[in-house]
Amino acid sequence: MTPTTQDHVxxxxxxxxxxxxxxxxxxxxxxxxGETFALLGPNGAGKSTTIEILEGYRGxxxxxxxxLGEDPAHAGRDWRARLGMVLQSSGESGNVTVREQVAHFARxxxxxxxxxxxxxxxxxxxxxxxxxxxxxxxxxxxxxVALGVIGRPELLFLDEPTTGxxxxxxxxxxxxxxxxxxxxxxxxxxxxxxxxxAQLGDRAGVIAGGRLIDIGRIDEIGGQAARIPVVRWRxxxxxxxxxxxxPGALVSRLHATLGDQLRDLEVVRPSLEDIYLELVAAHSPxxxxxxxVGAHA
Amino acid sequence: MNALALGVARARYETRVYFRQxxxxxxxxLFPIIMLTIFSVAFSSAGNIGTLPDGSGGIAPAAFYLxxxxxxxxxxxxxxxxxxxxxxxxxxxxxxxxxxxPLPVVSYFIGKLGQVFATSILQIVLLxxxxxFAFGVxxxxxxAKWATFVWIYAxxxxxxxxxxxxxxxxxxxGKSATAVIIPIVLxxxxxxxxxxxxxxxxxxxxxxxxxxxLKWIAQGTRSVFLPASFETQxxxxxxxxxxxxxxxxxxxxxxxxxxxxxxxxxxxDS
Numbered sequence: 001m002t003p004t005t006q007d008h009v010x011x012x013x014x015x016x017x018x019x020x021x022x023x024x025x026x027x028x029x030x031x032x033x034g035e036t037f038a039l040l041g042p043n044g045a046g047k048s049t050t051i052e053i054l055e056g057y058r059g060x061x062x063x064x065x066x067x068l069g070e071d072p073a074h075a076g077r078d079w080r081a082r083l084g085m086v087l088q089s090s091g092e093s094g095n096v097t098v099r100e101q102v103a104h105f106a107r108x109x110x111x112x113x114x115x116x117x118x119x120x121x122x123x124x125x126x127x128x129x130x131x132x133x134x135x136x137x138x139x140x141x142x143x144x145v146a147l148g149v150i151g152r153p154e155l156l157f158l159d160e161p162t163t164g165x166x167x168x169x170x171x172x173x174x175x176x177x178x179x180x181x182x183x184x185x186x187x188x189x190x191x192x193x194x195x196x197x198a199q200l201g202d203r204a205g206v207i208a209g210g211r212l213i214d215i216g217r218i219d220e221i222g223g224q225a226a227r228i229p230v231v232r233w234r235x236x237x238x239x240x241x242x243x244x245x246x247p248g249a250l251v252s253r254l255h256a257t258l259g260d261q262l263r264d265l266e267v268v269r270p271s272l273e274d275i276y277l278e279l280v281a282a283h284s285p286x287x288x289x290x291x292x293v294g295a296h297a
Numbered sequence: 298m299n300a301l302a303l304g305v306a307r308a309r310y311e312t313r314v315y316f317r318q319x320x321x322x323x324x325x326x327l328f329p330i331i332m333l334t335i336f337s338v339a340f341s342s343a344g345n346i347g348t349l350p351d352g353s354g355g356i357a358p359a360a361f362y363l364x365x366x367x368x369x370x371x372x373x374x375x376x377x378x379x380x381x382x383x384x385x386x387x388x389x390x391x392x393x394x395x396x397x398x399p400l401p402v403v404s405y406f407i408g409k410l411g412q413v414f415a416t417s418i419l420q421i422v423l424l425x426x427x428x429x430f431a432f433g434v435x436x437x438x439x440x441a442k443w444a445t446f447v448w449i450y451a452x453x454x455x456x457x458x459x460x461x462x463x464x465x466x467x468x469x470x471g472k473s474a475t476a477v478i479i480p481i482v483l484x485x486x487x488x489x490x491x492x493x494x495x496x497x498x499x500x501x502x503x504x505x506x507x508x509x510x511l512k513w514i515a516q517g518t519r520s521v522f523l524p525a526s527f528e529t530q531x532x533x534x535x536x537x538x539x540x541x542x543x544x545x546x547x548x549x550x551x552x553x554x555x556x557x558x559x560x561x562x563x564x565x566d567s
Contacts, residue, residue, distance in 0.1 A: 055397060081399040090390045095317040096310070104310050108303065108398045131317075147394070 006033050008068055008155050008186040009054060015062035016049050016210075023049045025210035026063070031155075036177070036187040038201035038218070040194070042280055046210040047190045048088060051159055054188070055085055068155055081110055084153030084185075086144050086161050094132030094140070098124050101132060102146050109151030121179070122146045123172050137164040145176070155186045162196060174199050194273035206276060208283040222275035234264040300401040307400075307408025312415050321382075324479070325373045326420055329366040332492070333424060336362045337432045346494075347527055354526040359432030364518035365491040367421055371450065372511050374417035375457025377482045379409060380464035381474045388471020392562070402562045406462070413458045421450070442521050445538065449517035452545045456510055459552035466559040485511045490519075496530040503532060510548045517541040 009031035016024040024046040031037040041047045052058040053065060056072035065072055070079050096104070102119055106112035119128050122142040127135060132143055141164055148156060158177075162170045170193070177200050181187065191197055197204055198218055205215040214221055228243045231250050235258050244250040247267045254262055270278075315321055337359035340346075345355025386392045395405060428434040437443060464481075468474040486492060488502055489511035495503065506512040519527065520536035528536055 057393070057396070077399040077401060080397060083397070085394075085397040087390065087394060087397070090394065092389050092391050092394075095314050100310075100313075104306070105398065107306050108400045110399075151398070 010066040013063040017061045038197035038204040039190045041207035045207045084148040084156040086148035088159040099128040158189045198272040226275045235261045303404035304407025308411025311412035329370040333366040360434040363428045364522040368515035369491045371453045376461040379461030380478045383465035384468040384474035385471040446521040453514040456549040463555035490515045513541045513544045
């Protein structure tokens with residue numbers, strides 16, 4: 001894909017090394033204006049290093065990065081006013097109420113969202129007068145999100161935003177992100193929840209070992225072969241599994257040949273999580289090591 | 298909004314947070330007030346201090362300890378408060394979050410200094426009020442004494458604040474901040490004439506303490522609040538306000554340079 005002026009983020013051959021260790025090793029991708037891009041990968045794969053370089057918190061060893069038209073390594077206040085960041089960890093003592101904190105951060109931006117409107121959007125209206133330290137982990141995370149969006153960012157970084165949320169809170173959060181998408185906000189999301197990436201993402205990139213091992217539309221990640229449905233069934237000889245592009249025909253053949261012996265039949269379309277796990281396993285050093293062990297055995 | 302207005306907004310926010318932290322209230326804000334009360338009550342039956350052979354010139358313990366406690370308050374509000382506060386903010390992600398917003402770094406420091414001056418002025422007013430109304434300490438009536446107090450306070454406070462900012466780099470984590478900073482500040486108080494009468498310390502310890510700013514802040518506040526007859530108990534038998542200005546000025550420059558060199562807003566690791 002060729003980068004255009006419509007791209008809010010352009011990353012070209014990004015490298016970050018610590019001594020001889022390459023945390024990020026030649027990563028390239030773009031995020032278009034208004035797009036939600038999910039950056040996926042196991043812990044230590046280079047996701048957070050990449051996002052922190054884009055946010056301006058870390059320097060880079062090589063490659064080029066453009067975020068909202070500027071190099072994050074040299075960008076200033078006006079640039080940060082156009083960004084929203086929900087960082088991975090926050091442990092502030094929280095001796096202020098939710099409303100005080102959101103109102104204070106609103107003052108830092110030239111054209112902020114309404115304070116009460118934002119508190120309501122993250123579902124904390126009932127807790128607006130509560131000190132942040134008295135909130136649960138999930139509620140504190142919602143404050144982080146409120147502070148990330150209060151400045152009406154053009155580009156929002158969400159680094160594992162829903163860690164610690166219960167399922168209901170996660171669904172409410174997805175609605176909030178969808179409303180930001182509708183307003184045209186560009187979003188870079190990292191998450192360990194693949195259903196979240198599938199729900200929110202337009203495109204995704206998968207990082208493992210500091211390299212981008214796949215990138216594409218959410219429904220294309222892993223390629224066509226990885227999406228072939230799986231048919232599972234049990235018969236007198238045990239559990240079977242077969243991938244088939246024509247699962248209906250396979251099921252009807254099984255039914256015809258096995259009759260009453262056919263049990264626990266299911267046809268499963270691989271989820272993003274299944275595809276992701278396959279992708280990462282294929283690229284992990286552990287997988288390579290296992291293969292070597294297998295070859296010697 | 299410009300950097301100054303944002304700094305004022307930060308100062309209001311910081312001051313509000315300051316008064317909500319129980320440990321800060323106890324160990325920084327109330328500590329000199331509690332110590333003044335303890336010393337004044339404990340030694341109240343021991344009679345006056347510094348009475349001359351002719352029976353004149355003595356003052357009550359509360360009057361004797363007031364200038365030292367004011368000096369301690371200046372040190373605590375600056376060095377202890379800011380060193381711990383900023384180390385904790387660095388450890389818990391507050392600094393990182395702020396660095397990701399358009400807040401100018403100068404506004405952050407205006408906010409810290411605003412908090413330091415607001416809380417320490419209130420602290421000193423309380424100290425003086427308790428000394429005067431509860432323990433009957435007579436206050437200077439000469440406007441020149443108060444003018445001296447204003448510049449000693451302002452110079453001592455700003456010096457103490459920049460040293461606090463510089464020292465905030467020393468603790469390795471926010472959790473260890475109080476354990477690293479409080480002993481430094483406590484030792485300084487014992488050797489600089491806050492709890493112990495400075496003239497009673499051995500000369501070598503007096504000379505050692507003279508390297509650090511607290512001894513000079515305390516000497517300056519003594520020159521304001523103690524009778525003229527106490528001047529002979531100082532090193533060289535003089536208040537030496539020039540020395541106070543020079544030593545504090547040097548520490549101000551050293552602290553400001555150290556703070557500028559070591560403070561990181563947006564962390565750059567390459």
